[in-house]
Amino acid sequence: MGRSPCCDKVGLKKGPWTPEEDQKLLAYIEEHGHGSWRALPAKAGLQRCGKSCRLRWTNYLRPDIKRGKFSLQEEQTIIQLHALLGNRWSAIATHLPKRTDNEIKNYWNTHLKKRLSKLGIDPVTHKPKSDALSSIDGHTKADSNLSHMAQWESARLEAEARLVRESKLRSSSLNSQLGLSGSGVDPGQQLNKATSTSTQPQCLNVMKAWQGIWSKPTKCGLVTGEGSSTGGLDLESPTSTLCFSDNSMPVLTVGFSDNPTMSSLDLIPNSSSGTFEGAPVKEECDEEYMGGEYKRMVNSAVPLNTGLQDMGFSTTVDSPWSSESSKVGNEHIPVTNFIEGFTNLLLGNSINDRNSVDNTSGDGDSSDNGDADAMDCEEFEENKNYWNNILNLVNSSPSDDSTTF
DNA sequence: AAAAAACTCAACCGCGCTAGT
DNA sequence: AACTAGCGCGGTTGAGTTTTT
Numbered sequence: 001m002g003r004s005p006c007c008d009k010v011g012l013k014k015g016p017w018t019p020e021e022d023q024k025l026l027a028y029i030e031e032h033g034h035g036s037w038r039a040l041p042a043k044a045g046l047q048r049c050g051k052s053c054r055l056r057w058t059n060y061l062r063p064d065i066k067r068g069k070f071s072l073q074e075e076q077t078i079i080q081l082h083a084l085l086g087n088r089w090s091a092i093a094t095h096l097p098k099r100t101d102n103e104i105k106n107y108w109n110t111h112l113k114k115r116l117s118k119l120g121i122d123p124v125t126h127k128p129k130s131d132a133l134s135s136i137d138g139h140t141k142a143d144s145n146l147s148h149m150a151q152w153e154s155a156r157l158e159a160e161a162r163l164v165r166e167s168k169l170r171s172s173s174l175n176s177q178l179g180l181s182g183s184g185v186d187p188g189q190q191l192n193k194a195t196s197t198s199t200q201p202q203c204l205n206v207m208k209a210w211q212g213i214w215s216k217p218t219k220c221g222l223v224t225g226e227g228s229s230t231g232g233l234d235l236e237s238p239t240s241t242l243c244f245s246d247n248s249m250p251v252l253t254v255g256f257s258d259n260p261t262m263s264s265l266d267l268i269p270n271s272s273s274g275t276f277e278g279a280p281v282k283e284e285c286d287e288e289y290m291g292g293e294y295k296r297m298v299n300s301a302v303p304l305n306t307g308l309q310d311m312g313f314s315t316t317v318d319s320p321w322s323s324e325s326s327k328v329g330n331e332h333i334p335v336t337n338f339i340e341g342f343t344n345l346l347l348g349n350s351i352n353d354r355n356s357v358d359n360t361s362g363d364g365d366s367s368d369n370g371d372a373d374a375m376d377c378e379e380f381e382e383n384k385n386y387w388n389n390i391l392n393l394v395n396s397s398p399s400d401d402s403t404t405f
Numbered sequence: 406a407a408a409a410a411a412c413t414c415a416a417c418c419g420c421g422c423t424a425g426t
Numbered sequence: 427a428a429c430t431a432g433c434g435c436g437g438t439t440g441a442g443t444t445t446t447t
Contacts, residue, residue, distance in 0.1 A: 016415070016441080038432065054433075055416065090435060105436075106414050 013047045017056050021046060025053055026061050059102045066098035070107055078104060079112060083126040 013021075028044035034057060035043075037050035046053060059065075070078070074096055081092045089101035089108075096104060116123040 014417075036432075050432085052416075059415070087436065101435075102415080110413060
């Protein structure tokens, strides 16, 4: 019948954890790994339910957790991802290394939500509250964007779930191959490997496809306006650069071109998952953040666009970092620009302005559906203004001395 | 200085999903 | 197919802390 209760056994302790309990849990997991959470408390000598132990570990004791104030970049990431994903805190957390879903959730509820509300922005829909009034039939122009987002997100979630399963399988098979359970390998290192693997972002892959879709139809020239005709290899975006660090690891820098005061966000490729991980630019990031954990470079055989394949797209890629484009169906997508497209979608992009000007003077071909084009440009202009407002708010907030940890 | 209000965040709760039997 | 165990997620709570009155 129903689920067996987890925490209603008599004698099990609840409430705040004591340092002694923390120590017991930490020592046990470091030595044995957590194994079955339900069985763990008895083995570790704790009068707690397994669920409580798991929560304490994942939200507090785990070694790869960063505590303290959220950085500006983290705030921006949370706001942007929340607009896309809603209250899917665990999904958002995969893009904020060392932050737990619980912490992000709390930070959203206690800080960011209020800040957006004060700005007159609905923190649920991320739309200006007045939009509902100005809209004739209750639907705003942004609804069409959100509809696209919802469709992609739905597909993304399915793909992500599969990826996680596969990742677990790979991880467990790797562990067994390495003989981790009984070898002389440092348990702490085992833990770090396990946890770092589990926190690697998985779902940005779909952004590539998303970016490709978004960049394709609009004549505002979202991202690939000029480059697409050359096979999507345009890397000369005004707002993104692909550079290579000393160890030949590409770092994609996404700038907020319309806001000169805004810091840029470096995206460091995680070659084992085929995704990019966000990290602050050098001026603001701390050593730990940019340390080995996020600069790990493994020559992994995992395809760059596993997520796309998972979604049923036919994808080809030459090698994880040597190829700047991949195929979705028959369409080339500039992979290195995918996050730019994501940011463009959220922030608008100066490219839009430039190309929209071009289009207004346009050639005969582009004048076929000029009304629709104008509408697209209008929508992107609205999006740009909206996101600039949000990000400016975050930037200018009096409580924001949070660029340090 | 004290009380009240507001805020923060660790922890709990219940549900849904998946894997195993 | 039905059931159970276990895990993870999102929503909520409440104790402790800080700020305001």
